[in-house]
Amino acid sequence: MALLEVKNLTKAFGGLMAVDDVSFHVEEGEIVGLIGPNGSGKTTTFNCINQFFPVTSGDILFKGKSLIGLKTHQICHLGIGRTFQVVKPLARMTVLENVTASAFCRVNTIKEAKDEALSVLEFCNLADQKDKLAKSLPIAGRKRLEIARALATKPELLLLDEVAAGLNPGELDEAIELIKKIREIGISILIVEHIMKVIMTISDRIHAINFGQTIAEGIPQEVANNPAVIKAYLGEQHAQG
Amino acid sequence: MKKNHLFLIILGILFLIFPLVIRSSYYQHLVIIIFMWVVIGSSWNLLAGYTGQVSFGHAIFFGVGAYTAGIFATKLGISAWWGMMFGGFFSMLVGLFVGWVCFRLRGPYFALATLAGGEIIRLIATNWESLTDGMMGILIIQTFKSKLSYYYISFVLAISCIYVIHLIMKSKWGYYFVSIREDEDAASSLGINTTLYKNISLLVSSFFTGMAGAFYMNYMAFIDPEVVFSLHYVSIMAILVGIVGGVATIWGPAVGAFVMVGLQETFRSSFFGLAPKWISQAHALVFGLLVIFVIMFLANGIVGDWEKIRRNVFRIRPSSSS
Numbered sequence: 275m276a277l278l279e280v281k282n283l284t285k286a287f288g289g290l291m292a293v294d295d296v297s298f299h300v301e302e303g304e305i306v307g308l309i310g311p312n313g314s315g316k317t318t319t320f321n322c323i324n325q326f327f328p329v330t331s332g333d334i335l336f337k338g339k340s341l342i343g344l345k346t347h348q349i350c351h352l353g354i355g356r357t358f359q360v361v362k363p364l365a366r367m368t369v370l371e372n373v374t375a376s377a378f379c380r381v382n383t384i385k386e387a388k389d390e391a392l393s394v395l396e397f398c399n400l401a402d403q404k405d406k407l408a409k410s411l412p413i414a415g416r417k418r419l420e421i422a423r424a425l426a427t428k429p430e431l432l433l434l435d436e437v438a439a440g441l442n443p444g445e446l447d448e449a450i451e452l453i454k455k456i457r458e459i460g461i462s463i464l465i466v467e468h469i470m471k472v473i474m475t476i477s478d479r480i481h482a483i484n485f486g487q488t489i490a491e492g493i494p495q496e497v498a499n500n501p502a503v504i505k506a507y508l509g510e511q512h513a514q515g
Numbered sequence: 516m517k518k519n520h521l522f523l524i525i526l527g528i529l530f531l532i533f534p535l536v537i538r539s540s541y542y543q544h545l546v547i548i549i550f551m552w553v554v555i556g557s558s559w560n561l562l563a564g565y566t567g568q569v570s571f572g573h574a575i576f577f578g579v580g581a582y583t584a585g586i587f588a589t590k591l592g593i594s595a596w597w598g599m600m601f602g603g604f605f606s607m608l609v610g611l612f613v614g615w616v617c618f619r620l621r622g623p624y625f626a627l628a629t630l631a632g633g634e635i636i637r638l639i640a641t642n643w644e645s646l647t648d649g650m651m652g653i654l655i656i657q658t659f660k661s662k663l664s665y666y667y668i669s670f671v672l673a674i675s676c677i678y679v680i681h682l683i684m685k686s687k688w689g690y691y692f693v694s695i696r697e698d699e700d701a702a703s704s705l706g707i708n709t710t711l712y713k714n715i716s717l718l719v720s721s722f723f724t725g726m727a728g729a730f731y732m733n734y735m736a737f738i739d740p741e742v743v744f745s746l747h748y749v750s751i752m753a754i755l756v757g758i759v760g761g762v763a764t765i766w767g768p769a770v771g772a773f774v775m776v777g778l779q780e781t782f783r784s785s786f787f788g789l790a791p792k793w794i795s796q797a798h799a800l801v802f803g804l805l806v807i808f809v810i811m812f813l814a815n816g817i818v819g820d821w822e823k824i825r826r827n828v829f830r831i832r833p834s835s836s837s
Contacts, residue, residue, distance in 0.1 A: 346704055347707055351706050358700075358704070364697035365697055387687070
């Protein structure tokens with residue numbers, strides 16, 4: 275049984291089919307990339323998985339249990355963490371407080387939550403920034419904070435929404451290292467990314483969508499060479515990948 | 516930290532002996548009203564300052580508390596002091612309903628909904644004459660002749676309110692409240708049941724505001740809907756106390772209560788009789804100017820911007836230890 279199974283997922287905003295009959299799955303321990311041009315429905319898929327809005331039709335199964343109709347916070351408790359493409363730092367809290375607040379997902383006392391938060395910050399190389407206000411972090415730090423916060427909820431599956439966007443080459447390598455480290459501690463990852471260097475190096479499988487519909491899936495090399503993908507996306511914008 | 520504790524203990528002792536030294540019932544009355552506003556302001560601050568749900572309707576809870584105590588005393592013959600507890604409890608019940616309706620909305624829409632709620636309940640209290648005696652109001656007989664008892668009761672109420680909020684803000688609830696204020700969507704994705712915790716914040720806030728209302732009934736011995744459900748004198752005043760003192764600080768509303776009640780009284784009494792009478796009409800104008808000043812120069816209130824005040828007004832550089 276797959277860890278996450280998305281079956282015929284459809285999400286319509288009025289007459290616009292943002293996600294149209296998309297199916298894919300994530301196995302335990304796997305990194306699956308979700309790619310597609312701007313507006314192809316990647317973030318909408320994420321928002322459907324953690325039930326920010328109700329799906330129009332289709333089903334989403336996590337460890338065999340349907341997520342449809344659950345609340346966002348319940349999905350986090352089940353073991354799905356997520357980051358936001360447009361980062362949402364809890365601006366007027368310190369970095370440590372940000373992560374502590376999310377560590378309360380699994381523990382109840384301040385001490386346990388702080389300890390957990392500190393070890394996660396250590397893991398994400400943010401420990402030296404812990405007393406800074408979240409709003410004072412540069413973009414790379416904020417992206418890391420997003421990941422740290424999601425990790426502190428002890429997820430089994432992590433949804434990463436463009437965590438590498440806006441980073442410089444050095445930061446990019448660090449981000450890739452971090453994602454690999456996360457996989458090593460046994461967390462499966464579904465990642466949305468535009469930067470081909472990231473998605474091609476870390477994904478086990480890639481699922482490509484355009485206009486809400488699946489256009490290709492398979493191992494990175496297959497997808498990169500798929501004519502439909504090149505036409506929709508790589509050929510025009512990121513061919514140098 | 517130790518210095519702060521010492522300061523608080525000295526302040527506490529000063530307040531304890533204040534009514535024994537200052538025998539004037541007028542000044543005792545002023546401090547009692549200030550204590551009451553410390554409770555209302557701190558409660559408002561828990562919901563609006565820490566949890567980010569700005570309420571324009573705290574008169575709902577104040578009035579319900581006051582009327583619970585009053586109705587218990589006049590209709591059921593139960594001492595209005597029992598009403599203090601029931602007042603808080605009934606306020607919570609009303610808070611549950613207010614939360615159920617208003618938390619469907621966010622930000623300014625929530626604020627407007629609570630504003631409307633306050634006006635609705637004022638009209639209900641005015642027109643439901645069989646229960647509330649409408650505009651006649653409720654008159655009870657004061658339990659104590661001297662102000663001393665009221666002074667200490669309100670003192671204990673204010674201290675307990677601040678202490679409970681302090682404890683809450685140091686717990687998991689506190690982290691959750693502030694997370695919800697900063698970003699509700701992020702909070703829910705971190706496993707925080709935002710609806711539940713917004714309601715918890717509202718319930719604690721309404722409980723203490725209701726207690727303050729019931730205390731007001733006991734102390735003033737007379738209430739009518741225009742006073743206890745007043746948008747101007749309760750809901751807006753609660754916001755002013757919070758903003759002037761310092762939103763999202765433990766001691767802000769306490770400082771705000773002193774400033775606002777002090778100002779209000781200074782104007783109401785035309786600068787204690789020293790200025791011409793017409794100046795008492797100007798207090799709303801001065802409140803308005805004060806809010807503009809605070810928002811422009813002290814956006815975090817007196818407590819929140821204390822360092823800034825020290826630097827610019829007292830010309831004190833922050834010491835190297837701080």
